[in-house]
Amino acid sequence: MSTDGVTDSSGRVRSWTLTPSTPRFVPPPGAVDAHCHVFGPAADFPFSAKAKYQPQDATPEMLFALRDKLGFARNVIVQASCHGTDNAATLNGIAKSNGLARGVAVVDPAIPDADLDALHAGGIRGIRFNFLKRLVDDAPKDRFLEVAQRIVRLGWHVVIYFEADILEEMRPFIAALPVPVVIDHMGRPDVTQGPDGADMAALRTLIDSRPDIWVKVTCPDRLDAGGAPYEDFVTAVRPLVEAYPDRILWGTDWPHPNMETRIPDDGALVDVIPRIAVTEELQHKLLVDNPMRLYWPD
Numbered sequence: 117m118s119t120d121g122v123t124d125s126s127g128r129v130r131s132w133t134l135t136p137s138t139p140r141f142v143p144p145p146g147a148v149d150a151h152c153h154v155f156g157p158a159a160d161f162p163f164s165a166k167a168k169y170q171p172q173d174a175t176p177e178m179l180f181a182l183r184d185k186l187g188f189a190r191n192v193i194v195q196a197s198c199h200g201t202d203n204a205a206t207l208n209g210i211a212k213s214n215g216l217a218r219g220v221a222v223v224d225p226a227i228p229d230a231d232l233d234a235l236h237a238g239g240i241r242g243i244r245f246n247f248l249k250r251l252v253d254d255a256p257k258d259r260f261l262e263v264a265q266r267i268v269r270l271g272w273h274v275v276i277y278f279e280a281d282i283l284e285e286m287r288p289f290i291a292a293l294p295v296p297v298v299i300d301h302m303g304r305p306d307v308t309q310g311p312d313g314a315d316m317a318a319l320r321t322l323i324d325s326r327p328d329i330w331v332k333v334t335c336p337d338r339l340d341a342g343g344a345p346y347e348d349f350v351t352a353v354r355p356l357v358e359a360y361p362d363r364i365l366w367g368t369d370w371p372h373p374n375m376e377t378r379i380p381d382d383g384a385l386v387d388v389i390p391r392i393a394v395t396e397e398l399q400h401k402l403l404v405d406n407p408m409r410l411y412w413p414d
């Protein structure tokens with residue numbers, strides 16, 4: 117872990133390292149980085165007026181260079197809150213990927229069906245509902261349920277981002293969603309509690325509540341204050357991977373929004389993979405089979 121984030125003269129922050137290491141772990145052919153973002157370029161794709169952070173440009177070209185360095189083949193680009201509900205930067209990233217990226221959008225729930233169709237044509241396969249107050253001003257559950265109903269016909273899923281302290285209040289909402297549900301960063305459990313702690317137990321109860329809940333076993337850098345090699349994260353997450361091998365996804369989370377004071381080394385993040393998914397079979401499910409099923413079913 118380094119702390120080399122910098123703020124440029126216009127106050128825009130870099131939250132990623134310019135010198136990621138090459139991981140020791142070699143991902144299987146076709147591996148998917150199923151959670152990453154692009155920022156801008158702001159000259160072409162300005163940030164939302166409601167953005168809670170102002171990052172430096174993290175372009176598709178930079179993302180694809182990292183993909184290649186880390187040994188991955190594909191990306192799932194998740195619309196970040198700084199771009200609000202204008203998905204143009206995410207669509208631009210997908211368009212530049214030669215078919216090697218798909219995406220998750222953030223939409224105004226009043227979005228017309230024709231615009232959903234256009235997002236589908238642009239490679240979007242899901243929509244994200246963000247419940248983190250530090251990132252978004254409001255998260256209207258009733259309107260989210262309405263728009264979730266309208267993505268059924270597209271075969272999309274919903275990605276939900278919330279923290280462990282509101283998991284209990286999320287249960288009725290999640291139960292009512294009419295499409296598969298992907299939980300970002302496992303709902304941010306306290307990994308110091310271990311694999312049988314209250315947060316992981318609550319997460320397992322949620323996963324068990326329906327057969328189509330998936331989890332991203334991501335972000336040791338956010339969840340493990342101990343830093344690399346992320347022992348607490350590995351201890352807490354490995355049993356989850358083994359319990360739900362067909363419902364797990366992995367991603368770098370590059371360019372690590374809001375992590376400018378604890379910037380992770382992307383190579384070190386990749387080297388966590390074989391410690392949470394310890395067999396080649398688990399690694400293949402995590403990095404290839406599962407994300408392909410969700411994002412490239414066609």
Ligand SMILES: O=C(O)/C=C(\CC(=O)C(=O)O)C(=O)O
Pocket residue numbers: 153195196197198246251277300369372373374
């Ligand atoms: O990148 C992530 O997944 C997490 C984020 C940023 C984010 O989600 C967003 O801006 O939309 C965070 O915890 O600040």
